[in-house]
Amino acid sequence: MRAMTLDSYGLEPRVTELPAPVAKEREVLVRVHATSVNPIDWKQASGRYRPFLTAAFPFVPGYDLAGVVEALGPGVTGFAVGQRVHTRLSGRAGGANAELVRAGLDVLRPMPEGMDFEQAAGLPLAGMTALQGLRDVGGLPMTGARQRVLIIGASGGVGHLAVQLAAAAGAQVTGVCSARNAELVRRLGASSVIDYGTPDAYAGVPPFDLVFDCVGSAPGAFLHLVAAGGRFASCVPGPAVFVRRALNVLSSKAVLPVLLSPNAKDLGTLDALFAQEKLEVIIDGRFDAAQLAEAWKRSATGRTVGKLVVTWR
Ligand SMILES: NC(=O)c1ccc[n+]([C@@H]2O[C@H](COP(=O)([O-])OP(=O)(O)OC[C@H]3O[C@@H](n4cnc5c(N)ncnc54)[C@H](OP(=O)(O)O)[C@@H]3O)[C@@H](O)[C@H]2O)c1
Structure with a gap:
């Protein structure tokens, strides 16, 4: 599968072929349609926040994603292959900017009716x-x-x-x-x-x-x-x-x-507000997956209005 990776700290992730991951216990495999840029992505990639925020190489950056369930790991209930889902991946290991990504049930939610993949990627983090x-x-x-x-x-x-x-x-x-x-x-x-x-x-x-x-x-x-x-x-x-x-x-x-603790319950609260038309996600810019470095540059200007999204499909 295609992924954006870094082999060392820096701000120029490149397109790489990696083996497709397999969903583990209480995880689903998601085929990614969109990710969104958060300042933590390029801050982590730059290495400037070491030792608090490190990266393990080859590093796949990013935390927010939206896509479609490709496969279910052992012990998964409540999700089905083909379902539209979104998440802020748990932990601090990144991993979102790839065609196929493992996501834990603790942070995963079905996308609400009426939400598109860009908004769904922009909302979680x-x-x-x-x-x-x-x-x-x-x-x-x-x-x-x-x-x-x-x-x-x-x-x-x-x-x-x-x-x-x-x-x-x-x-x-x-x-x-x-x-x-x-x-x-x-x-x-x-x-x-x-x-x-x-x-x-x-x-x-x-x-x-x-x-x-x-x-x-x-x-x-x-x-x-x-x-x-x-x-x-x-x-x-x-x-x-x-x-x-x-x-x-x-x-x-x-x-x-404020230190974010990602979880499916809070994402569900946001989804419910979206469904009630009390919340919208403003999209300021769209980038192809291979243009991730450009998206980071734009984010690093500090002038984004709403969210920048990266489209994978
Ligand atoms: N602690 C956590 O868990 C956590 C979680 C998420 C984010 N963060 C951090 O929170 C910060 C914000 O994240 P973000 O995603 O919202 O960033 P962002 O989208 O890049 O924020 C850009 C916005 O900030 C505005 N801005 C810049 N300087 C300003 C100022 N002096 N006064 C008022 N507005 C100003 C800009 O408006 P103008 O163009 O009009 O200036 C722009 O709309 C980042 O540093 C991020 O790393 C922390």
Whole structure:
């Protein structure tokens, strides 16, 4: 089968022939139709986050995929050959960018009615990060939420889904984005928008119950925007987040890292919201499988609106 692989750390994966995998206990084999790009893909491939994020070579990068069940491993119930499925593969070993991929039942979901392969590949990693970040780390109830939520990076992969999830939960959402994306962020559910390119963008802005950061902002620069008893949840937790977290006991404002834990239940929650038309996945760009390096370059500009997808069929 065809796969995109790296033989050493770097950003130029190439088309390779690999033996087709065989589904193991409680796994299915998926024929991949689309994958999506997440910054972790090229960060891991680059090797710059070693030793926390390593790669075993030959390395097949990527975590999100959508496709059709090709075969069932031993002990699999609830899935059938030919079924359309999607997943964020578990663990930290990548593996998505190949024609055939093994996926565990713990992270696999049937695609909901009306969802195409591109949206299905775009949703899992970014959507579960948004859901877990808002709900589990941010403490946002997913129904009847009355909280004021600030989402920094509201137009990106995680951010554009977080805006929709928080709005669907009932929160009052303010999105931080550039002027070119303001209209989109409002359409997705933000009641107000802050253009981060404006001088004194935050002057006079009242505090929030939750600041959800998708761009790696320094927590110290935003704590004045967190209400007493509120939280700053970071999807890009650098050392400053962990140092500040250690001081949470001394403060009425908590700084917390968001660390995705992929699972089929949360993906099912997102699928249900999609089926209720409360969630859409914006696709900003499409690339052929062999153009994966180009897709990464585009992602690394940090200017993606929604998701970039890679088509395999
Ligand atoms: N902790 C975890 O488990 C976890 C999970 C998923 C993702 N992440 C991390 O979270 C980050 C976001 O991921 P992503 O997939 O959402 O990335 P992304 O799609 O590449 O984000 C790009 C978006 O960020 C916006 N942006 C850039 N700088 C901004 C700023 N200063 N203020 C507001 N918006 C800004 C851009 O808008 P403009 O073009 O308008 O600037 C663009 O729409 C990445 O670092 C990723 O590695 C972590």
